[in-house]
Amino acid sequence: MLIFTSIHKATSFQLKIAVFVLFGCFYHNSYGQINPYEHIEKIIEKLLENSDNEFDYSEIQDKLISIYEQPFDLNSVEFDHLQELIFLNHQQIQSILDYRKKYRGFASIYELKSIAELNQETIEFLKPFMMVGNVPYKNMKYNLSDRKYSRNEVILKTKTVAEKQLGYRDKSDPDTAKSYYLGNSFSYYVRFNQSIRSKYSLGLTLEKDAGEEFFRGTQKKGFDYYSAHFFIKNIGPFTSIAIGDYSVNLGQGLAFYSGFGFGKSPLVTDIYKSSRRLSPYKSVNESNFLRGIAVQCRFGKIEMTAFYSNKLIDGTILNPDSFSYNNPMITSFYKSGYHRTKDEMEKRKSNREQIAGAHLIFHFNNLKLGLTTITGLFSNEFQPQIRPYQLYDFSGSKFNNLAFNYSFAYKSFYFFGEHAFDGNAFAHLSGTLIRLGEIQTGILYRNYSPAYTALYSNSFRESADISNEKGLYFSLSFSPISNCKLDFYVDRFHFPWLDYQKDAPTHGHEYLLDMHYTPNHRIMHNIRVKSQSGEKNLSGNESPMNILHVENKLSIRYDLRNDLRGPFSLRSRIEYAGQSNGPAKASKGFLTFQDISYSFVNWKLKLTFRYAVFHTDNYFSRIYAYENDIPLAFSINSFYGRGMRYYLVFNYQINSKSSLWIKIARTKYADRELIGSGLNEINGDHKTDVKLLLRIVF
Amino acid sequence: MAFTENPSIGVFVENRFGLKELNNGALAFVLPLKKNGAIGMGLYTFNQSVLFSRQKLGFAYALKLSKNFSSGIQLNVFRSFTSEYGSYFSICGELGLYFKINERTCLGVHVFNPTSGHYNKFTDERIPTAMQIGLAYQISENVLLVGEVENSSVFNFVYKGGLEYKVNEKLRLQTGVKSDPFITSYGLSFSGHKIEINISLQYHQVLDISSGISVDYYFDE
Structure with missing residues (x-):
């Protein structure tokens, strides 16, 4: 053809x-x-x-x-x-x-x-x-009955921890009476989705987390979380329509960005946000989506997105024992999505959130201008706890955001930025991407006022929210010699107001140097050096006043990948992490791991195995490592103390329509007999995760 | 071991720091099974004092998985003796893999005691888990550079580096350093037609000299 x-x-x-x-x-x-x-x-x-x-x-x-x-x-x-x-x-x-x-x-x-x-x-x-x-x-003409274009997908997933956690103890025991998990230790997940490319999608997602009740007690309706969506493109005057659950990403994210966005990553010049503005929501994050209706249309050079969302959200209630049922005060958002205990059940759906927004984009050749307006309303008022660092946390029951964004291409330069206002304070971001021959650079400046609030924002940042931050970021990406790639960034930042564990305005910086050497397409050496420096309260300080000290962190990683010609592929890693904070004792840690994966081509079976040993002085020198996992369950785990971690991921393609994944992972400690804390505590030196997923596409 | 073509037998003796209680010894035997890999057996003894001694009996199996990739496993039975508890047995495993990245570079990975067992049920003493990752690089025809790290659940992280110089087909000289504790070592290898002899000297900053010798004999098929 x-x-x-x-x-x-x-x-x-x-x-x-x-x-x-x-x-x-x-x-x-x-x-x-x-x-x-x-x-x-x-x-x-x-x-x-x-x-x-x-x-x-x-x-x-x-x-x-x-x-x-x-x-x-x-x-x-x-x-x-x-x-x-x-x-x-x-x-x-x-x-x-x-x-x-x-x-x-x-x-x-x-x-x-x-x-x-x-x-x-x-x-x-x-x-x-x-x-x-x-x-x-x-x-292209699509017809739902035409199997060539339509795709139906069913996913069933479950996971559990093999060891008994404290929350699942015998409920008749008087010690447990106060707090325990209501349900069993398995999570269940079911999803159905029908789609035609990105033109049409219809879906349903159901989930029960481990510890939540199922079809009884507090969860009479069965699953704890239900999500459904209908999404279609190019229908009537609209370029897209979303009904049910959807996500919206506007401009550079200072005013509204409900999807996932990367900040600093090894893709050092990926600092411009360019996600799809409107997309169906299929995920199980129980707080970061919109529920209602959204439309998109285009008239010549003007493109418009408008949406309305109305849903119940979780929140921690002020004095739940004495609240009046009409208008309880909410102290904070509760975003974990877990409803496993009586306390967590009290937070469930305790507040109604309504959001309406509109976004206009004007396209002129190389120039794009955007205007965003967002308004939100809660049925119950927020009254955060007043600790100095929380002075600017969201309070009241309304929020408004207005933002202007632009992007402009000129030769090998690309300029972009956004300026947002919440009725009280501003947030600014502007950046440039420059391509000079083989060299790509990115520069980004941001200045978010401590008082700026945007509840669904997600943009380039160092701190947890888009507020209380000023910073300048510079990145560089080039190949000094063939087969070799160098990525570098440096970021300097300043937090003009207090923050968690930072009892004064602070400064900091961070840099990353990432080198890849690929002598041939089967082998890749990677050396990464990352250094972070920032001020923080001195830990273990006993005087009534907290003292700020500079905390330095350094991590050095060597990673070697071999995709052998044949069924094997190997990966080895050695990583060092060091941390120091003022006069406190410096700590260091090491992680080594080896991955082996093997594909049985005739059996359509793939096994991935990892064995890792970690040895760090304490939590401060912990080391993070990405792990292979079953689909829809990514894991980045942090390791501290002394011990080992091993896992096996089993992936079997049963036939052309269905595949099965199983992951069994165990962390075994050599330095403790109790793992975890609170209701997740395990009496023993090991923790085993078991996950299973079945996917059928037809 | 997976690359061995002929059966072989080897003995090794070592004395640590000039103390007769710290004599270590080993006897090992390797038998290749044509296309099905190779099996091996080894007996090791550590520390021969009246207060404490330990022996290890290991059964190993190695298999060449592709042209340049091989791996092996070993099952060890420990017998430990202390004057306090008498003698007791424990079991642990070992895994290894060897990969020839290209003509000049090799990667080796070794894990000792992957499941982290205890020596016995009386004390809390764990058999240490240790993972070693090493790279060898052939700088020139006569010079080999090796580097290794060892990450253990019990001991400190260790770096090792070494250099081997091939004087001729029969004689090779080695030198190496190791961190934590800092040890420098020197070695000499002699390869005959059927025999290989290795002599080593290690120098510890505080505890002085350790020496060892090993002899391997290769049988005809």
């Missing part, structure tokens, strides 16, 4: 076709291409390996999976679609479209190699999401 397509193209493409046919054969025969999850895991890992907090990354994975299984056509894909491939930055997307315009289309995906903006790794990431077809994307 490909050859027919290209016959009426220029003859210069004939050579490219030959190249494509040749490489195409190799590509499909290669090992380890059992399922798209493997490929996507590599991408997400790249983005996350620097991350040191837990977040539900399944949203990103979902988006990528659906594109992988229904790839974009390079000859018709539009800017907005490419934005969904989060590993591509704005300039890279533009360069692909420019190339297509200049050479009147792609004859094969291997032509991507001739685009200077795309490096080897990016092309490897990108290839499976792209195809070269003959029907322009826009003109």
Whole structure:
């Protein structure tokens, strides 16, 4: 089909076709291409390996999976679609479209190699999401009954901890009477989704977390969390309509960004936010989404997004024993989504949140201007606890945000920024991406007032929220010699008001140097040095006044990957972490691990095994490591103390429609007989996680 | 071991710091099973004092998994004797893998006691878990550079580095350093037709000299 397509193209493409046919054969025969999850895991890992907090990354994975299984056509894909491939930055997307315009289309995906903006790794990431077809994307006619285009997906998932945690003790024991988990220690997850590329999606997601009751007691309706969505594109005057649960990302995220956004990552020049503005929500993060209706339409150069959301949210109630049922005061948001104990049940759906918003974008050649307005209303008033560092926390029952954002391309420069106002205080962000030959640089300045509040914001930052921060970030990415890539960033920041464990305004800086050396496509050496410095209360200080001291952290990592020709792939890592805080004793830690994965090609079975040993002086020198996992469950674990961690991930493709994943992981400590704290405490020296997932696509 | 072609037998003796109570010894035997890998057995003894002694009997199996990748496992039975508790037995495993990255570079990974058992039920003394990752790089035809780290659940993190110089086909000289405790070591290897002899000297800053010798003999097939 490909050859027919290209016959009426220029003859210069004939050579490219030959190249494509040749490489195409190799590509499909290669090992380890059992399922798209493997490929996507590599991408997400790249983005996350620097991350040191837990977040539900399944949203990103979902988006990528659906594109992988229904790839974009390079000859018709539009800017907005490419934005969904989060590993591509704005300039890279533009360069692909420019190339297509200049050479009147792609004859094969291997032509991507001739685009200077795309490096080897990016092309490897990108290839499976792209195809070269003959029907322009826009003109494709979809029919739900046509199996070629529609995709139905069912996912069943469960997980548990094998050891008995304190919260699951015998409930008749008088010690436990006060606090225990109401339900059993298993979590259940069910999802159904029907979609046609990114044009139409209908879905239902149900979840019960470990410890929550199921079809009895406090959870008469069964699952603790229900989510449903309907999403369709290009219907009537609308470019998109979302009903049910959806997520909205506007501008650079200072006013509104409910999806996932990366801040600092090893993709050092990926600082421009370019997510899809409106997308269906399928994930299980129980707080970070919208529920209601949203529409998008376009009139010539003006694009408009409008949405309304109305849902019950969790919140900690002030004096729950004495509150009047009409209008309880809320002290803080409760975002974990766990409703396992009586206390947690009291927080459940204790407040109604209504949000309405609109976003306008004006497109002029190289210039894009955006205007955002958001207004929100809670049924119960927030009255946060007044500790000095919480002075600017959200209070009251209303919020408003107004923001203006822009982006402008000029030659190899790309300027962008956003200025937001909440009725009281401002937040500013402006950045530039510059491409000088082989060198890419990014510069970003942000200034978020301590008083600025935007409850659904997510933008470039060092602290937890978009407020109380000023900083300048500079990054550089280039290849000094072939096979070698160097990424670097330095970020200086200042927090003008107090923060958690920071009893005065503080300063800090951070830098990262990341070097990749790939002597051939099967081997990759990676050395990463990350240094952080910031002021913090001295721990263990006994005087009534807290004293600030500079805390320095340094981590050095060596990572070696071998994708052997054949069924094996190996990975080894050695990591050092050091920490010092003023006169307190400096601490250090080490982590070593070895991964082995093996693909039984004939059996469609893949096993991934890791063995890790960690030895750190204390919690301050803990080390984070990304782990392979079953789909929709990403894990970044931190290790401290002395012990070992091992896991086995088992992935079996039962037939062309269904696949099964099992993960068994155990952490075993050599330095303690009690693990965890509170209701999660385990009496023993090991903790074993068991996870199971079945996915059926038809 | 997976790369061994002929059966072999080896003995090793070592004296630590000139104290006769700290004599260590080993006797090992390797038998290749043609295409099915190789099996081995070894007996090791540590510390021969009246107060404390320990022996280890190990059974090993190694398999070449591809052209340049092999791995091995070993099961050890420990017999420990202390004057206080008498003698008792414990079991632990060992895993290893060896990968030839290219013509010049090799990676080796070794895990001792992956499941972290105890020596006995009376005391809290755990058998240490240790993971070693090492890289060897052939700088030139005659010079080999090796580096290794060891991360243990009990002991401090250790770095090791070494250099081997091949004088000729029969004679090789080695020198190495190790951190924590800081030890420098020197070695000499002689390879004959069927025999290989290694002599080593280790110098500890405080505890002085340890010396060892090993002899391996390779049988005809």
